Amino acid sequence: MQNEIKDVVVIGGGVVGTAILRKLSLYHLSIALVEKQPDVCEGASKANSGIIHTGFDAPPNSLEAECLKRSRDLWPDYTEQLKIPYIPCGxxxxxxxxxxxxxxxxxxxxxxxxxxxxxxxxxxxxxxxxxxxxxxxxxxxxxxxGEAICDPFTATRSYAELAVINGAELFLGSGVIDIKEIENGFSVILEDGREINTKYIVNAAGVYSDHISRMIGDTSFTIxxxxxxxxxxxxxxxxxxxxxxxxxxxxxxxxxxxxxxxxxxxxxxxxxxxxxxxxxxxxxxxxxxxxxxxxxxxxxxxxxxxxxxxxxRAVCSTGDYVIRPSEKNKQFIHAAGIRSTGLSASPGIAEVVAEQLQSAGLELEKDHDAKIEIPNLFDDSEENVGEIICLCRTITRGEITNAMEGPVPPTTIDGVKRRTGATLGECQGNCCIPKIVDILHEYGLDDHKVPLKGIQHSTIAVKGGQQR
Ligand SMILES: Cc1cc2nc3c(=O)[nH]c(=O)nc-3n(C[C@H](O)[C@H](O)[C@H](O)COP(=O)(O)OP(=O)(O)OC[C@H]3O[C@@H](n4cnc5c(N)ncnc54)[C@H](O)[C@@H]3O)c2cc1C
CATH class of the missing domain: 3.30.9.10 (D-Amino Acid Oxidase, subunit A, domain 2)
Incomplete structure (x- = not known):
């Protein structure tokens, strides 16, 4: 049970939810994100074409076209600040x-x-x-x-990392199973029994955003x-x-x-x-x-x-993005129905959601100490690099421990793979998985089994340290 009341809880750790978390982390707010999977970027954000669309073919006057337009101006700075691999190939x-x-x-x-x-x-x-x-x-x-390609995982991970560096809290590996309306806010109930009290909710649960919406009795769209x-x-x-x-x-x-x-x-x-x-x-x-x-x-x-x-893809019954307060409670903002262009539009969606929260009464006061850039976290000096763990891809112990010590550390072998490239070579992990499991254990995953994917409960709370 969490005693503190959050200002905003974002539900869903895809590219949309994490982009919103990053944006909110630039203000003096107490914020958290809940993701049912053990890592960010496990839904549609993980398996897409990786294209940054300009919106040339989006329906004119749609919210999708508007978010894509706003994003076009934001991407050049975002790719630099968030160190997102990006090729403006057209x-x-x-x-x-x-x-x-x-x-x-x-x-x-x-x-x-x-x-x-x-x-x-x-x-x-x-x-x-x-x-x-x-x-x-x-x-x-x-x-x-103006069309480009990028790495969707780095985009999502970097959004989340920057937010965590700025003090956001992540609840990974335990989904939202119910939402109770309380005085001036909500109590968000997780699968593992934890409850988070919050004044505002952002529903960015992708293909399940209609389920989340129904938790407060809102049936205004289906996915x-x-x-x-x-x-x-x-x-x-x-x-x-x-x-x-x-x-x-x-x-x-x-x-x-x-x-x-x-x-x-x-x-x-x-x-x-x-x-x-x-x-x-x-x-x-x-x-x-x-x-x-x-x-x-x-x-x-x-x-x-x-x-x-x-x-x-999350196809919405309304035919467009749904970014607006719920009809049932204006402190509950949907960022739903983000079907085909959510990676490209994520910077613009985050701007629109922040404006919606502000219109619903949330005070947005800039935090002038908030970081806008991901620091270079890897010390590649010889003593830090250490032995080679993944022989096929020449991934060192240092690279894996660096991932483990990052703002959003992996809790599964898949998470290590996505952050470092280990296991992706010819042997597909046959040689290095046992060593990776040992490293995960060294970092306090005290279970006997470290899952390849699957559910692990973790809370990451940072300004200055992590707890799991
Ligand atoms: C085949 C395909 C190709 C695409 N190509 C492109 C492209 O080239 N360019 C582009 O811009 N877009 C593309 N897209 C669209 C883009 O991938 C999506 O718009 C975007 O990923 C949506 O992000 P999201 O965060 O809304 O959803 P998701 O990434 O699905 O995230 C939602 C998250 O909510 C979590 N969740 C669900 N229920 C709960 C719960 N109860 N509690 C807690 N968490 C919960 C899920 O686990 C998930 O991680 C493509 C999509 C597909 C499927």
């Missing part, structure tokens, strides 16, 4: 016949103009010069130079899951940009994109389903990806895939 929407060219001219160019996103037409030779692997059926392409399957390849593909298809009336189609750490992503599918947890891949889904992508890059079937995975 994207092209490829027309493979005159009909597709006409769709671009009649629909996408005016749409981009309405949203203030810069686009320009490239002729066939310009497209092939920059992207020789593109189909020779190409008649031209819409260039969207349904839409799966997207991907293929990851490390083959050389002779493209330098994100290659987008012209969407049809039925589907947005599948794209081919460079990945910020190397390799290329093919996908995703768009499959409506009932199950919010089903992230399985299927032969049909992978075939759909290949059929879509070969229209853009004819060689795709020749490439070996190193991994196939799927993510779940």
């Amino acid at each position: 994207a092209i929407m490829v027309a493979t016949n005159e009909e597709e060219k006409e769709i671009i001219e009649k629909k996408y160019i005016p749409n981009a103009e309405a949203n203030g996103a810069h686009v320009e037409w490239l002729d066939r030779d310009e497209v092939l010069e920059m992207n020789p692997a593109v189909t020779d059926k190409v008649v031209g392409a819409l260039s969207i130079p 349904s899951p839409r799966k997207g399957q991907f293929i990851l390849t490390e083959e050389e593909i002779d493209i330098s940009q994100i290659i987008l298809p012209v969407p049809t009336a039925k589907s947005k189609g599948t794209l081919v994109s460079p990945v910020v750490f190397g390799g290329f992503l093919l996908g995703p599918t768009a499959e409506d389903q009932q199950d919010k947890e089903d992230k399985s891949t299927s032969t049909e889904g992978i075939e759909q990806v290949l059929t879509g992508c070969e229209k853009l890059i004819p060689q795709v079937r020749e490439y070996d895939s190193i991994r196939q995975f799927a993510g779940i």
Whole structure:
């Protein structure tokens, strides 16, 4: 039981929830975030295309378009301050016949103009010069130079780390199971029995944000899951940009994109389903990806895939982002229905949520001592680096202990992998997992088993120290 009353509790540790936490950590506020998984970035934020979209194709006048527009101005500073791997490679929407060219001219160019996103037409030779692997059926392409790729995990982790450095508290590994309304606020009840009292709640629970909403009797929207399957390849593909298809009336189609750490992503599918947890891949889904992508890059079937995975989009019944106070209680702000562009729009969403909280009565007084930049936490001096733990990827003990001592330390092997790259090599962890488990034990994970993923309860409370 927590006695202190928080100003704001954010529910959900995806890219949206953590972006909001970071933003709120710049003010004199007592804030916390609750995430049911043992780490941040375990939902849609973990499995997406990693593209920073400009919003050129977002519905004009939508909240999504507004958040993407605001984010365009914020990303350059964010990538620097938060040390997010980022490549401003640009994207092209490829027309493979005159009909597709006409769709671009009649629909996408005016749409981009309405949203203030810069686009320009490239002729066939310009497209092939920059992207020789593109189909020779190409008649031209819409260039969207502002599109970029980034690492979604670092974005989410860095948002959370900066917030923790500024004093935010994280409750990981125990989901919210109920919310009671109390005088001037709420009591948030976690699976493990803990209760957090707070004046305001932000609902950023992704595909479960409708469940969270119902905890206070708000049934104003529903969220349904839409799966997207991907293929990851490390083959050389002779493209330098994100290659987008012209969407049809039925589907947005599948794209081919460079990945910020190397390799290329093919996908995703768009499959409506009932199950919010089903992230399985299927032969049909992978075939759909290949059929879509070969229209853009004819060689795709020749490439070996190193991994196939799927993510779940949160499709909202309202058709747009839901960022507003609940009809049931104005101190409960939704940041829900963030379907396809939440990584790109996260800086703008955080701004809008802060404004909504302020309109609902929360005082936002700037904390002039708050950090806006992630410090360089790794001391790579020889004595700190130590033995090599992951032989395949040459990851040292120092790199793993550095992750363990960071503001948001891992509690699972997967968490170590995502922060350091250990276990990702050829042996897939066969050699290094036992040593990683030992290091996790050294850092106080006193359970007999350290999970690969799974649930671990932890509280991280920092200004100056951590408790778990
Ligand atoms: C296939 C695919 C491709 C995409 N491509 C892109 C792209 O290229 N660019 C882009 O900008 N966007 C893309 N997106 C969209 C983007 O990934 C999402 O919009 C974004 O990740 C949503 O973030 P979120 O924080 O709202 O949700 P999530 O990341 O799902 O986070 C919600 C969190 O809430 C937690 N939670 C749920 N219930 C509870 C509870 N009861 N208690 C506590 N915590 C709870 C979950 O565990 C989860 O971690 C893509 C999405 C998919 C699926």
